[in-house]
Amino acid sequence: MGRTSLVEAIASRLLDAIAAGEFETDRPLPGQAELAKQMDVSRLTVREAVKNLAQRGILRVEHGTGTFVNPRTSWADLEALSRLTDGDGLFRSQALLEVRRMLETGAAELCAERSTPALLQQLDDSLVDMQRAADSQEVDAFVAADIAFHDAILQGTGNPFVAAIFDPMRRQLERSRTETSSVPEIREHALRHHRAIRAAIASGDRRAARAAMDEHMQQTLDDLESFVAGTTPARQADESNRAAS
Structure with missing residues (x-):
């Protein structure tokens, strides 16, 4: 294993330990010599691994005091944040959806103004692929086509910063969509809404x-709660109130 790969491997092990709660926020980690002994690597490797995590906002080094775990609000690494929520896929999916909702509604609006025949063809191709995958129950193919549809919209804004913002989230979005797209009802809902989005963009109506x-x-949020997490108490109460009215 090359030195860079070894450093990345040790950084990953440290991150796993942090995510598992072995090292508490704002509490000093063991010294580098002790960590090196525990992980059977050199102190230099540990030092570089700590530097790697510090650059990502996960750790901070206070000279003369020690190395500390930062609060997660200071973390600047999506993969690291996802490890904190690996035990709660619903939370991860909901959090990602909140980000998507803020950005993708605006992206769709821009696309309606800047739509081109090429963009509409991309959307149509993705819809065909989604339907074909749904018919054959190929979840991975459905997810790939779903992502291609949304990527086309991001690119269709004509603003390179929009797509760039989403790129670091791609791996997590694939994981989240795979979880939800395994449910046939969710695939049906997605197809219906994707067709409506395509029609609205083609109409040129931003709103x-x-x-x-x-x-x-x-x-998508409703589907997460209904099919992934089950109906929540709040939703049950709301549905009961609507039924009684």
Whole structure:
């Protein structure tokens, strides 16, 4: 194993330990000599691994005092944050959906204004692929086509910063979508909403495109609660109130 790979491996082990709660926030880690002994590597390797995590906002080094775990609000690494929520896939999916909702509704709105025949063809191709995958129950293919549809919208804004913001989240989005797209009802909902988004963008109506994307995000949230987590107490109460009215 090369030196860079070894440093990354030790950084990953340290991150796993932090995510598991072995090292508490704002409490000093063991010294580098002790960590090196525990992990059977050199102190230099540990030092570089700590530097790696510090650059990602996970650790901070206070000279003369020690190395500390930062609060997660200071973390600047999506993969690291995902490890904190690996035991709660629902939380991760909901958190990612909140980010998507803020950005993708605006992206759909821009696309309605800047739509081109090429963009609409990309959306159509993705819809065909989604339907084919749904019919054959190929979850991975469905997820790939779903992501391609949304990527086309991000690119269709004509703003390179929009797509760049999403790129670091791609791995987590794939994981989240795979969890939800394994449910046939969710695939059906996704297809219906994707078609509505495509139609709204093609119409050139900015408000309609934004609303269609927002409705898709709300449906996704509802599906998470209904099919992934089960009906929540709050939703049960709301449904009971509607039934009684």
